[in-house]
Amino acid sequence: MDRIVMAVEKSKNDKTGLVSATYAPIQSCPKTCPFMDKGCYGQKSFCGFHLRKLNKATKEQGKEFALDIALEEARAIRSLTGKKPLRLHIVGDCKTPSAAKIVADACGDYISKDQQKVWTYTHAWRDIPRSNWGDISVLASCETLEEAHHAMKRGYAASIVRLKKFDRPFNYQGVTMTPCLEMTKGIKCKDCRLCFNDKKLLENKRVICFFPHGDGSEEVKHEIRKKEGFI
Numbered sequence: 001m002d003r004i005v006m007a008v009e010k011s012k013n014d015k016t017g018l019v020s021a022t023y024a025p026i027q028s029c030p031k032t033c034p035f036m037d038k039g040c041y042g043q044k045s046f047c048g049f050h051l052r053k054l055n056k057a058t059k060e061q062g063k064e065f066a067l068d069i070a071l072e073e074a075r076a077i078r079s080l081t082g083k084k085p086l087r088l089h090i091v092g093d094c095k096t097p098s099a100a101k102i103v104a105d106a107c108g109d110y111i112s113k114d115q116q117k118v119w120t121y122t123h124a125w126r127d128i129p130r131s132n133w134g135d136i137s138v139l140a141s142c143e144t145l146e147e148a149h150h151a152m153k154r155g156y157a158a159s160i161v162r163l164k165k166f167d168r169p170f171n172y173q174g175v176t177m178t179p180c181l182e183m184t185k186g187i188k189c190k191d192c193r194l195c196f197n198d199k200k201l202l203e204n205k206r207v208i209c210f211f212p213h214g215d216g217s218e219e220v221k222h223e224i225r226k227k228e229g230f231i
Contacts, residue, residue, distance in 0.1 A: 024092025
């Protein structure tokens with residue numbers, strides 16, 4: 001039977017560098033994500049190949065509920081050695097509080113093995129209390145600065161997608177806009193580690209900024225312009 005979730009001991013993802021990782025089907029993602037079917041990097045190229053297989057298996061096995069997917073992901077996470085940082089959800093998300101709690105408990109077990117960090121991003125920050133993510137370093141995925149401020153009030157560190165790339169941090173409307181170092185300087189996630197400590201990011205009001213890239217970049221730019229009121 002085909003898997004509906006992948007847990008990889010050694011990820012070959014170019015951005016992260018050598019880490020462990022999970023891939024969950026698109027059925028795990030909240031419909032509030034503006035990039036679903038509209039430029040999502042996870043639906044494109046190499047990631048998209050794996051995601052389509054996971055989506056198909058999830059549908060065929062009748063496991064499209066968030067709870068079913070979370071239980072499968074928790075089992076997959078517990079099968080990993082815990083020897084490397086874990087990038088939770090290179091594709092996928094948790095869209096309900098109970099799903100996040102199930103995955104967070106498994107990630108807590110992962111961390112306890114060798115004290116490695118687990119980090120992720122979520123579009124479900126409006127619906128899931130930050131506490132449900134436990135010891136995972138989780139950043140709210142935002143598209144506007146207004147959303148980032150809202151997420152921080154809910155206890156989340158924030159990330160945001162910006163239309164124009166910039167190279168150096170700058171202060172803007174009460175936060176420090178900080179570019180992703182992999183996207184600007186080629187420093188892999190495993191070496192950068194800024195997103196590994198969401199509590200510090202939140203305390204310092206530092207927002208991690210990403211930029212549209214890859215096959216879906218024009219679609220992503222279009223959705224951001226809509227969000228910002230330019231369209």
